[in-house]
Amino acid sequence: MNFDFDTPITRRGTGCIKYDRRPELDPFWVADMDFASAPAILEALHKRVDHGIFGYAQAHEGLNSAILTYLRDRRNTDVPIDHIVHLGGLVPALSLSARAFCKAGDAVMTCTPVYPPFIGVHHDAHVSLITVDHAKADGRWVFDWEAMENAVTPETKVFLLCNPQNPLGRVFSGEEVEKLALFCETHDLVLVSDEIHCDLIFDEVTTPHFSALNLPETLAKRTITLLAPSKTWNIAGLGYAFAVIPDDTIRRKFSAARGHTLSEINGLAYYAAEAAYRDGEPWRQELVNYLKGNRDLLVEFINTRCPGMSVKPGEATYLAWIDARGLGLENPALHFEKKAGLFLSDGAYFGWPGWIRFNFGCPRARMLEGLEKIAAAL
16 A cells, blocks of 8 residues: 655645744744654545544543553553553653652653653643753664752752653664663653654664563553653654553552543544554554655755754654754854744753754655755854
């Protein structure tokens, strides 16, 4: 089956954040793609809309069944349905985790650069934030274990992991995830593993995804694993994610922290998620192949056409983390905004000024147009 990822679809003027927040700029920033969702998802949504009633919703049997099958077939784990907590998005779950397991004077820990909410949700819990930079070893980004040991404190209660890593594109190995889980056990931390990009890995043989769900039972019991179909099948605007929490006490504390702060989950989102997990695999496989082609072209372009900039091929995601420090600019993203009319993600928001994140989840011709604008602005 062949799916079309090359035909451009007009998004400007549709109320989307990516194009309409700064309509005067050419956007390659926020992490959604410029592709229509999988036909199976569109069909499921049309069918649900035709029903005509949109009252309060709950997860239906079809969704629960699709999720459990996905977890078994793709994440190699059998999960009881009562371990799953349905959510209206993944970012609120990061905030819930901080609020559920921290009190005044406590701290949340994570490694940078990282998706900006990771270094913002501690404000919701009125606690401190501890960040440790990822280090580079043998050309790959890794955990700086010594620095982490030096930074962690008795007041640290939660570790936020992003795997696959946004923006670095790393897929952490089973050995790395297990070592991190042991670190959390030693320091009595709840490990919150955001795995939203786990179905966007370019080579699942060389860099297979090791989920926190695959940890030994003694380590998995202190984990919260966060998953969603939103990034892979481009349905982020529908607002659906879920947490898998094996430990009853941790699950109760997490759920209790919601209080009355979260809205009901969109009824259409449940059906979109079901279709993604049940029928979306052929589309996903073609998408990943297309994105890999985009990634390879982008890496070659930046490294050969853009002096002062460099990028390593990411192992996952449609987000390129580009080192622009060689340009000698205080704010490279602002430079490309002014000189090229581009809207790029400023590395400072991820904890690393001097870098930029470029979203290549778009038709190849459009990506190349954006890259040419970067080269011209140099």
